[in-house]
Amino acid sequence: MAFFLLFRFCLLSLTHSAAGxxxxxxxxxxxxxxxxxxxxxxxxxxxxxxxxxxxxxxxxxxxxxxxxxxxxxxxxxxxxxxxxxxxxxxxxxxxxxxxxxxxxxxxxxxxRILQISENSNSAADKIELHCYLNTHQGYKPCNTRGMNITWSTEDNTPLNGNRFRSENISACFGKLIIRYKLTDHHRKWRCQLSLNGTVKANVSYATTVKGTKCNLEVLLNYNFKSGCTSPKCNPLPFTLDGVEEVFAAVGESVSLSCGNTSSLSEGSRLVWRMGSQPVTAMSPDKKQTEASRENEISSHGIMNVSPLHAGEYQCLAGGQVLNKIWLYTLDVFSESSPGGRNVTLTCVLKCSKECGKDLNLTWSGNVSNSLQSGFMDTKNNTLIKRIDVPFLSMASDELTCSVHREGELMASKRWHTVNSLSTAAWLILPIGLLGLISAGVLYVYVKRKHNKDAENELTSIGMTHVYEDIEDDSNEEQPPKRRPKREAATTTDSFYDLLQAVN
Missing domain, CATH: 2.60.40.10 (Immunoglobulins)
Structure with a gap:
């Protein structure tokens, strides 16, 4: 059939060429x-x-x-x-x-169309992906010069590590062989096709690790024990389900997906559970009835992620676990070091279970003159990375802490030094200005009140003296009357009499 199509295409090409x-x-x-x-x-x-x-x-x-x-x-x-x-x-x-x-x-x-498919006949502990152009599946020859197929993670990070192996059978066909882990469940892999160094197309594929047989290495990575002590032992006779990993920065929103629920029978109720405790989820369609929403819930949304949300989530229907998710949270906080010369920034990854060895925290930004340190606290399921930054060099920096898994960026959280350090100063400055203004207003008020009281006192004294003189002149023919004592008037009269004697 392929030969016939090729012959017809060549015949059409010759016909078209003859037609000019x-x-x-x-x-x-x-x-x-x-x-x-x-x-x-x-x-x-x-x-x-x-x-x-x-x-x-x-x-x-x-x-x-x-x-x-x-x-x-x-x-x-x-x-x-x-x-x-x-x-x-x-x-x-x-x-x-x-x-x-x-x-x-x-x-x-x-x-031509670029495709990815999974080889169903791969080894029990491996996943084999095929990437090819639709006309060159398998080992069919492809002589296109300058064409190349490469593999990467979803964020275009090259695959590194001894559990990945790639093979390019031809320019139009490539393989990726993964010695999988349970956490490769729902993880995406990208195939990229380039021609003479220019990317022409890329396509992604999400692997499913569910109900699969696990070898000794997979079991040991997740703290399972077996009687097998040889690294060459056969796959064990029981199965384990894969686990999807979700990373989120504190303060962000995240949605945990139950996966494909199309196979569920009508009336099946979906239930979300964190550990052994049930959790509630909201349907995106608020117009639905409560019973309808319970049946249609296929995701669990968390609006404001906090470290307390880290843990294992399960989506169940009829007692059957449809999907298992490990939620990791990433947070950043700061504290002043003794003496106040440096600021210590701490990046904390809270893991659902024990933090894997393939996880890594890094700081990026203007950290060339900073001191970084990190350690893993397996007891509390946390991974911590600290950095000491000079206080004076942080006026306009923006530092970022990122978590990577096998080189792939999973989540990041920024720490804005301008906002963090200047917020306190901008809060203190208005309070200080308000205090100064209030003190100034109070001083002016007291000063004016004091001057006004003094002026009123002098005016009262002077007017008392004039009033008494007028009263004495008008009543000099009348018999003297007894007046109440006024200390100010007496003092003024004495002073007046003294002036009169001098004159």
Missing amino acids: LQSPDPLGMIATLGNSITLPCGIPSITSCSSVIWSRFDPVTELVKAEQVTDPYVRRLRLQKDCSLQISLMELPDAQLYSCKSGALSSNASL
């Missing part, structure tokens, strides 16, 4: 399932798309004519203004040869 087509060699395009791609029409100097006809070769089908998309692809195909053809929601049958024709001219585009 300008571009018999197809343009290579690479895409991934579910995404969109635009196939350019390589015919130069097209004045109108009304003369363009798009078609595909397997089977030979006319797709676009007179600027109209024909069935059955009308929903996923669209003709662009430059006469290129856009394909949305890519499907595997879309990977084939396309032709753009206008009059006697045409150009071809070869579309």
Whole structure:
């Protein structure tokens, strides 16, 4: 069948060349399932798309004519203004040869899809992933020069460690063999295809570690005991379920997924549990009834993560564990060192179980002149990394603590020195200014009150003296009357009499 298709393609190419087509060699395009791609029409100097006809070769089908998309692809195909053809929601049958024709001219585009699949026949303690172009599965030859397949984690971190092994069978086909751990459950791996150093496409795959047989090394990593003492012993006869790991910084929001619940029977009730205690979850649709929400809950949301949320979560239905999740929390806090010259920043990773040896905490930012130290507290299931930073060098720094697992970034938390150190100063400054202003206002008030009291006292004394003089003049022919004593008046009269004697 493959030989027949190749023969037909060669025959079509020769026919097109004989007809005077300008571009018999197809343009290579690479895409991934579910995404969109635009196939350019390589015919130069097209004045109108009304003369363009798009078609595909397997089977030979006319797709676009007179600027109209024909069935059955009308929903996923669209003709662009430059006469290129856009394909949305890519499907595997879309990977084939396309032709753009206008009059006697045409150009071809070869579309291939990058895929990942898992080998079901891999060893009991290994996961084997295959990455390939759809036309070159398995060991089929691929002679495309400059093409290369590489593997990485979801954040493009290269895979390092002796439990990973990659093989490139050809330029269009590569393998990744993983000696898995229980915590590889729902972990994503990325395959990236490059052509002459330029990334053309990448695709991710999430592995499932559930109900699998575990060898001695896997068991020892998670504190299980067995009678096997040889590293070459056969896989043990019982199974263990995988565990999904979720990392979150304190203060963030996180959603724990129960996984695929499509296989549950109608009326099955989902229950979330942390350790042995049940936890409540909220359905995203608040319009549903309470009974409907309980049936539709497939995730547990935590709005404001704290270290107390670290632990093991289970999603159950009918007593069956659908998913097991270990939640890790990352937090950062500061404290002044003795003498106040340095500030000690502490980064704490709270683990659900014992922190694994593949976890690592690092500080980044302006830490070149800082002292870092770290240790693992296995008793409290915490991993701690401290850094001593000079107080004077922290005016505008932004330091970040990150947790990595086998080099892959899992979570990070920033510590803003401007906010942390300046907040106290900005809080103290207004209080100090308010105190100074209040003291100034009080001083002015007391000063003015004192001056006013003194002025009133002098005015009262003077007016008393004048009043008594007037009263004496008006009553000098009348018999003297006894007046009440006034100390101020007496003093003033004595002083007045003394002045009169001097005169």
